[in-house]
Structures are given as structure tokens and as C-alpha cells.
Amino acid sequence: MRLYSTPGTCATAIHIALEWIGKPYEVEHLDHVTMKSPDYVKLNPSGVVPTLVDGSLALPEGMAILLHLVDQNPDANIGPTVGTAERNDLHRWLVYISGTLHPYFWPHFMPMRFTTEEKGYAAVQEASHMLIDKALTLIDQHLEGRDWMVGDSKSVADAFLYPMASWGYDLEKPTGEYKNIDRIIRKLAADPAVQKVHAAQDTSAHVDVMA
Ligand SMILES: N[C@@H](CCC(=O)N[C@@H](CS)C(=O)NCC(=O)O)C(=O)O
Structure with missing residues (x-):
């Protein structure tokens, strides 16, 4: 592959x-x-x-x-099998991350794609931050009392959340303020597989993995 x-x-x-x-x-x-x-x-x-x-x-x-x-x-063991209730949950959260959370970041990173007026970039980004807050709040509420996004073990839904929640640590309302998301991201950042990915990318986790 x-x-x-x-x-x-x-x-x-x-x-x-x-x-x-x-x-x-x-x-x-x-x-x-x-x-x-x-x-x-x-x-x-x-x-x-x-x-x-x-x-x-x-x-x-x-x-x-x-x-x-x-x-x-x-x-x-990275996601539930077809035909189970947990698989429906996996679909739900992959769709939400792909179709809602991810696009909410686009105006933040690329405001020039959302207005033809350069003086409008800050307003576009501000609107993006409100939408990101809405999506992260919804995910944070879902994670209350849960160890992972779907079922009882880590899955590709957690892997999908990882980069987007990581981008949010740089925002005015950082991902650290969404306590349940922050908890999952810290667990993932400490996962040897995730650390190997960071090393291959020459990037760092947005959270202190020792904290
Ligand atoms: N719908 C696509 C979107 C992928 C996407 O937006 N990728 C970004 C990186 S996070 C990218 O390559 N952006 C380059 C660009 O938009 O020119 C997917 O979910 O795979």
C-alpha cells in the first residue's frame, strides 16, 4: 500500500x-x-x-x-464490522468529521477561497471559528463518559479526529478547553503508532504527552 x-x-x-x-x-x-x-x-x-x-x-x-x-x-480491530450498531456509529462519526468538522476549518486555513475581498479574511476566519466551536462542542458532549469515539476501543474515528482536533490547539478557544476531546487526543499522542507517524512527518503532537 x-x-x-x-x-x-x-x-x-x-x-x-x-x-x-x-x-x-x-x-x-x-x-x-x-x-x-x-x-x-x-x-x-x-x-x-x-x-x-x-x-x-x-x-x-x-x-x-x-x-x-x-x-x-x-x-x-480498528473499527466495528458491518451490520452492528457500533458500525452505524462509526459511519455517523466519520461522516460528521469528514463532512462537517473538516470543512469548518477550510475558511480558517484558506480564507481567500471564501471571499474575494482581502479585507474580509479576518471575518471569514472568525465565522469559521464559531463553526469549529459548534462542532467541537458537539463531539465533546458525545465523548462525555466515553473512552473512544465509537464503542469501547480505539477506531479509525479517533484517528480521523486526531489531526482536526490538533489544528484546534492553535485557536483562540483551543482544543484543550474541550476536556473530553483533549483527553482522547492526549491518549492518542502517547500511542507509539501516533508517535511513529509524527516522526515520519517530522511534526510534533500539539499536546505534551507527558502531561
Ligand atoms: N474531501 C477530501 C478533502 C481532503 C482535503 O481537503 N485535504 C486537504 C488537506 S487536510 C488538502 O489536501 N488541501 C489542499 C487543497 O485544498 O488545495 C477528503 O476528505 O479526503
């Missing part, structure tokens, strides 16, 4: 899942120029990361990749 990723992005979730699975894989880190190259766009028409190549399959879209990895690796 080969993962196309960029350090610190949402593709970090796939990298973590690959580490949890433990099968051989390669990671190619792309920058914002190579992401738009004709060769890469053949694999991922949106010109974004992640893309997973698994044999003859080239799969874009983080959520699709995570579900593929769960189903292809039933012994890895």
Missing part, C-alpha cells in the same frame, strides 16, 4: 490507521505544488491528500479510505 499524504493534514488519520494495521506500506509526502501535478491528479482528481493506492485500487477521500482499511483488515 502507498499513501499520498502531507504532514499535519487530514491524511495523518490514514497514516495512523496504517500504523495500527501493521502491514507494510509506503508514504509519499506531497507539497501543495505536487498535489496539483497532472500525474497525481490522475489518482485524485481533486488534487488533495489523502490518496491510498492498494494494489490496483487508487482511492481518494479520507473517509472512503478509512472504511476500506477497516473492512480489508478485520483482525486489526
